Amino acid sequence: MLVLTDKNFGDEVLNSKIPVLVDFWAPWCGPCQMVEPMIEELAKEFNGKVKVGKLNVDENPQVSVKYGVMSIPTVILFKKGKEVGRKVGFEGKETYIKLISNF
Amino acid sequence: MIHDLIIIGAGPAGLTASLYASRYQIPHLLIGSQLGGAIVWAAMVENYPGFELITGADLAQKMIEQVKKFGAEIKNTSVLEIKQKENIFELKTENDEIYEAKTLIFATGTQRQKLNIPGEAEYLGRGVSYCATCDATFFKEKIVAVVGGSNAAVTSALHLAALAQKVYLIYRKKPLRADPIWQERAQKNSKVEIIYETNVKEVLGDNQKVTFLKLDKVYQGNEQLKVDGLFIEIGGQPGTELVKNLSVELDGEGYIKVKPDMSTNIPGIFAAGDVANAFGEFRQIVTATSEGALAANSVYQFLKGGKKCPD
Numbered sequence: 001m002l003v004l005t006d007k008n009f010g011d012e013v014l015n016s017k018i019p020v021l022v023d024f025w026a027p028w029c030g031p032c033q034m035v036e037p038m039i040e041e042l043a044k045e046f047n048g049k050v051k052v053g054k055l056n057v058d059e060n061p062q063v064s065v066k067y068g069v070m071s072i073p074t075v076i077l078f079k080k081g082k083e084v085g086r087k088v089g090f091e092g093k094e095t096y097i098k099l100i101s102n103f
Numbered sequence: 104m105i106h107d108l109i110i111i112g113a114g115p116a117g118l119t120a121s122l123y124a125s126r127y128q129i130p131h132l133l134i135g136s137q138l139g140g141a142i143v144w145a146a147m148v149e150n151y152p153g154f155e156l157i158t159g160a161d162l163a164q165k166m167i168e169q170v171k172k173f174g175a176e177i178k179n180t181s182v183l184e185i186k187q188k189e190n191i192f193e194l195k196t197e198n199d200e201i202y203e204a205k206t207l208i209f210a211t212g213t214q215r216q217k218l219n220i221p222g223e224a225e226y227l228g229r230g231v232s233y234c235a236t237c238d239a240t241f242f243k244e245k246i247v248a249v250v251g252g253s254n255a256a257v258t259s260a261l262h263l264a265a266l267a268q269k270v271y272l273i274y275r276k277k278p279l280r281a282d283p284i285w286q287e288r289a290q291k292n293s294k295v296e297i298i299y300e301t302n303v304k305e306v307l308g309d310n311q312k313v314t315f316l317k318l319d320k321v322y323q324g325n326e327q328l329k330v331d332g333l334f335i336e337i338g339g340q341p342g343t344e345l346v347k348n349l350s351v352e353l354d355g356e357g358y359i360k361v362k363p364d365m366s367t368n369i370p371g372i373f374a375a376g377d378v379a380n381a382f383g384e385f386r387q388i389v390t391a392t393s394e395g396a397l398a399a400n401s402v403y404q405f406l407k408g409g410k411k412c413p414d
Contacts, residue, residue: 026237026240028146028236028237029234029236029237030139030143030144030145030146030158030159030160030236030237031137031143031144031160031234031237032237033143033158033160033161033164034137034138034139034143034160034163034164038179057240057241058240064241068229068311068312069228069241070228070229070230070232070238070241070242070312070332071227071228071229071231071232071234071237071238071241072237072238073237074228086228088227088228089227089228089233090137090143091136091137092135092136092137092138092179092180092181092197093179093180094136094179094180094181094196094197094198095136095197097198098197098198
């Protein structure tokens with residue numbers, strides 16, 4: 001899966017031609033570990049339609065602070081450089097599918 | 104298609120019920136929104152036999168892999184509604200699908216208890232958190248408050264104190280109800296300040312993030328406490344929303360009443376794990392897994408038309 005960082009966030013997310021789903025996570029976060037496989041499945045299922053990436057909040061504080069992420073897992077959908085939807089907390093795959101399909 | 108069994112909940116109880124159902128060759132479906140259940144929040148599990156030390160998430164993943172290997176299908180979604188139509192249960196899920204089953208095992212666990220105060224939902228993920236181990240990192244050198252007096256609340260406060268500038272521990276009673284060892288550590292920690300016999304009435308913010316808490320009494324000359332974050336650790340409540348219109352009997356605390364074979368007052372409905380009242384307040388991974396196994400065995404007997412547990 002696409003690994004997002006403070007450095008590549010602009011190019012990969014904000015300037016992306018297609019919507020981007022970003023999974024904010026950290027290695028010590030148990031629910032994040034459970035969300036990750038779902039996000040990976042979504043990357044395959046929405047291949048070409050939605051870009052899917054993960055961002056380690058511990059290593060990339062700038063993006064996390066900019067978008068006010070203060071709880072993980074947080075999953076944000078970006079479209080044309082702007083946040084259009086957000087889910088905070090431990091959710092099931094269907095919730096993320098809904099997040100994508102609503103936009 | 105009518106399934107012989109649908110298990111609702113994908114924590115240790117539901118996953119073990121599925122393992123046993125697979126062994127009994129009961130065609131079934133497992134539906135759960137939070138894969139792994141409450142154990143995924145456990146940073147360290149040291150009392151599950153076979154593992155000296157494992158994270159809750161790793162243990163959950165091992166259980167899920169085993170369930171899938173045994174051939175069960177897991178639907179990672181929420182059940183929104185259940186209706187009983189004669190001897191069949193009809194379930195509607197979040198993705199608008201309908202499933203039917205002859206028997207149900209409720210393994211819906213507990214949900215985190217909320218304070219239900221203004222600002223709590225609004226600032227979720229913007230200062231309000233239910234997981235100190237997940238979110239402590241966002242509060243380096245900041246001021247935070249923890250609400251609660253249990254072991255979970257005190258250990259969260261200590262975990263936060265390692266990073267934060269200051270931690271208020273706010274409890275509605277006095278003294279704390281955490282084990283003495285945790286109380287002592289909290290009292291000795293110079294960053295932890297305990298505010299007894301006080302409730303948080305409202306979470307205030309600047310629309311971006313949490314800024315203050317409104318208390319129900321004056322503390323150090325002020326009713327408002329300046330904080331950057333609020334961690335809520337006030338226990339759980341049983342996940343019984345779905346059983347209410349099925350006339351399933353609950354105990355005084357709201358947990359599903361089960362007989363020794365995990366059956367409920369409604370034929371065909373069984374319960375296991377934290378949502379069931381089998382072991383009182385003793386809610387462990389090992390009790391959840393054993394209840395799951397027992398429930399699957401009882402479903403097997405029920406479907407065969409065999410023994411029933413006397414009332």
